[in-house]
Amino acid sequence: MSGGYDDELSRPLEGALEASTSEGPTSPAVGRDEWVARHGDNRTRRGGLLGTVEARLRVVPWWAWLATFVALFCLLPVASDSGYVRRVAFDIAIYMLLALGLNVVVGWGGLLDLGYIAFFGIGAYAYAFLSSDHYGIHLPSFVSIPLVVVIGATTGFLVGLPSRRLTGDYLAIVTLFFLLLFLTVTTNGDDLFGHNVTGGANGLLNADPLSLFGHELPPTLEGGLFNPAYMYVVLAVFVVVYVALRFVNLSRTGRAWRSLREDPLAAEVMGMPVNSLKLMSFAFGAAIAALSGTFVTMLSASVFPLSFSFPLLIIIYTMVILGGSGSQPGVVLGAVLIGTLLELLRDPGDSRVLFYAAIVLGVLGAFRFSVKLAVVVAGTFVFGFVAHSIAGASDNAWVNGSGGEGGGVADFAANWVIVPVHVAAWVAPVSYVSLVALALVLTLLHGWARIALLIPVLYLAAFVWENVMIAQPEPTRYIILGVILIALMIFRPTGLLGEKRVEII
Amino acid sequence: MAEKLLELQGISMAFGGLKCIQALDLDVGEGEIVSVIGPNGAGKTTLFNLITGVYQPTGGDIVFAGKSITGLEPHQITRRGIARTFQTLRLFLNMSVRENVMAAAYGHTKAGVFRSMLRTPGMRREEQEIRELAEKRLAFFGDRLMGYRWDQPAYSLSYANRRRLEIARATATNPRLLLLDEPAAGMNPKETQEITDLISLLRTEGGYTILVIEHDMHVVEGISDRVIALNHGIKIAEGSFDEVATSPQVVEAYLGTGGMAKK
Structure with missing residues (x-):
């Protein structure tokens, strides 16, 4: 930029x-x-229209990008009056905040912090302690939110203390342990030395909504719809955090953070107090996570330990890695992409369209416009129709199982992929494992042998998708996150907007 | 000799049972260029690590500008005015050339995080000063690190330019004493000549006192006021280049004993 x-x-x-x-x-x-x-x-420069556009x-200056992005985001509740879309937009705004915070620790500080989600949870719980019926304390938002941020930063500071001595894997283990500790304490916190502190698995209920200048902002509008004002509030906070962090990154502190990510010893010898800088980066990340936590508690008026589990940590990390760790626009883009993707995958129709689109784009990207592309596409089509009609001819029950949503794509899939009415129990694991194994074999083959194997593998992928994965959206979401990460490691290890990274030359 | 800037008093360093430096006395006068030579494993880089606080000595005292710096953290020592380069280059590879140098100004600048967030006028003024300082330090190397290179990441630089950038980064800490660890390693003869001229220029124009480790004897001869030879952590010779180069102990340390050669 x-x-x-x-x-x-x-x-x-x-x-x-x-x-x-x-x-x-x-x-x-x-x-x-x-x-x-x-x-x-x-x-060398790219010529033609593309070069001019580039x-x-x-x-375009950075603030223009940010303003355009935020303006488009603001239009979402206007463009769609669906409460679902608004709720998802709120979640994505929270993801963007969380990704910005993690970027400080991982992208700039270079510290592998696997306890990050615990700070999110600490923020959510701290707000519930300070503004709910649980202890009968009802601090107004403009008092409790800054308090929560301070609490988050302090915990981050304390957890960061081991980072003075630990680096890399060891730090990751210690922080992961902290996350597990947090989960254990919150889940069993309904009887902590005889006191009900965290409400245990039942969580804390009746947290106060956001109060602005004496007005309470109800989380739901009349008719039970989600109040989009919360999305705007989080978006405003996002803009403030984004700009503040950008300024910090371009200051001596930001340069020192990135220096210690590159080479802690050299940074120390060049006059930067590495230990306190590490702690500061930890505290910053934790403060932003805690800040995000308050809004989640306000909106749902409750907080449960299960909201802060390990999968969420993986999701936030995927966003940061996909977008480009260290790049602010990158991690925001990652948050939007992954957040949207995870929502689309909940719906069988949408996820089916996504799946086939990804396959087509993947094949197109791999072969460009070439003879091989024609062979693969035609071969896969023919392979599918032949397999489908053979199966259909022997027994109609073998191909009559499908009938999902997804418009034309679903119609096509119903006539192309074998979807039995009853899938035997052994089919799912066997087909899934053989798909993974064959995909690995593919990487060992070259030339036409690879293409010959690619055709049945693509068909097998469609088979596994229609018969196994679409029926179980939860694990499928994480499998797809894993595939995205693997693909990134191979094709673009710096992430979408990340700067080129070299480790050691 | 001018006033002593750096003084090592009976410094010892041992890793377990391995004595790397034994009761070493060494001093560097203000404005001097002193070279440290010695075979591989003689303890030269360990000496640098002791001075900059990366290692804590097991015995003795290090005095810089009249005050003891033993036991201080490396960044505190840098703030007192000692900067170094590394034999194995340790640049911030994924940061731009200019940012590498700007980062090293951390120790003598003040703007805190919250002032940076608000971009207060004072912070912006300081930032502008850091920028100008960095550009001045880079301009010291002539065309080599100029122009579009400022915005390129450090990993795109050639090996010789990385060595130059390390020196530029070290000088951005505004040091009084510059420790150069093999500045001419891996350079071709032309570049070696250039670095020889440059080290003299660092003293005359930059005003730095310089302690340098070097294997290339032409460089050592060209720059040194005084040469110190180490072997097995013990000072075996000290004096002008000619005195040290002809010292029997130094010849023995590099080539083995004459008796062995005759047999």
Whole structure:
């Protein structure tokens, strides 16, 4: 998102050249670096319309991107009056906040914090303690929210203390242990030394809604619909956090964080107090997570230990990694993409369309427009119809099981994939495991042998999808997250908007 | 000799039973260029790690500018005015060239996190100063690290340019004493000549006192006011380049004993 690619960069160079020609060799430079002097000629640029668009987009400043994004997001409740869409938009806004916070710890600080979700939970519980019937304390929001942020930062600081000595895997284990500790305490907290502290598995109920200037903001409107005002509040908080963090990242603190991510020893020797910087990054991430937690409690007026479990941690990490750890626009994009994807996968119709679209795009991306693409597409089609008609001819019950949602895609799938009325118990595990095994074999093959195997594997993938995965959306969501992560590691380890990363050269 | 800037008094360092440095006395005067030579494993880099606080000495005292710095954290020592480069380059590879240098200004700048969030005028002024400082330090290397390279990530630099960037980063901490760990390693003859000129220039223009570890004897000869030879953590010779280079102990340390050679 750096603006003025050409103009800005060439200016200092011209100045430097002038200086050295007018004053003569002021430096010990023996022989001018010709390549540097002619760097403009050495740069390749994309031509045509695409190149023009790319050049124009580069000049757009960061705040314009942010403003456009937020404006579009604000329009969601206007464009759709469905309470479901609004609720999902709220969840995604929370995801964006959480991803921004995790980005501070993981993307900038370079600390693998697997206890991050615990801070989210601590924020949610702390708000419920400070503003609910549980203890009879009803602090107004403008008092309780800052308090929760301070509590979150303090816990983050304390949990970060081991990071002074631990790095990498060891730190990950300690923080993961903290998350498990948090879950254990909250789940069994209804009898903590004889006191009911966290309400146990039943959680805490009747938390206060957000109160702004003396007005209470009801979480639900008349008719039980979700109040979109909450989404706007979270979005406003998101903008403030985003801008504040951006400014921090471009300050000496941000540079110090990224330095210690790159090389803690070098950072320390260059005058940066690595230990306190690590603690600060931990506290920042925890404070943002705790802040997000308050809104979740307000909206649902309750808090349960199960909302802060391990899968959520994986989801937030996937968002950060997919978008590009270290890049703020990246992690927000990751949050939007993964948040939307996870919602779409709940619905069999949507997820079916997504699945076939992903397959088509994947094959297209792998082969571009080539003979091989034609062979694969035609081969897979023919393979499917032949298999389907053979199965149908032998027994109609073998192919009559389908009939789901998804419009034309579903109609196509019903006539192409074998979906028996009754699937034997052994079919699911066997087909799934063989799909994974064959996909691995594919990576070992080359040339036409790979294509020959690819056709039945694609068909098997469709079979597994229609017969096994679509029936179980919960595990399917996580399997798909895993596939996304694997694909990223192979094709784009830096994430969508991440900067290029090298470890050691 | 001018006033002593750095003084090591009977410094010892042992890793378990391995004595790397034994009762070493060493001093560097203000404005001096002192070279440390010695065969591999002589304890040269360990010496640097002791001075910069990466290791805590098992005995003795280190005095910098009249005050003891033994037991301080590395970043505190850097703030007192000692900066170093690394033999195995340790740049912040995924940050831009300019940011590498700007990051090193952390120790002598003040703006806190909350001032940064609000971008107060004072913070912005300081940020501008850091930027100018970084550009000045990079401009020291002539065309090598100029222009579009400022915004390139450090990993895109060539090996020799990485060495230069390490020096630029070290000078951005505004040090009085510069420790250079093999600045000419891996450079071609032309670049070696350039680095030799540059080290002299660092003293005359930058005003730094310099302690340098170097294997290339031409560089050592070209820059040193004084040479110190180490072997097995013990100082075996000290004096001008010619005195040290002809010292029997140094010849023995590098080539073995004359008696062995005759047999």
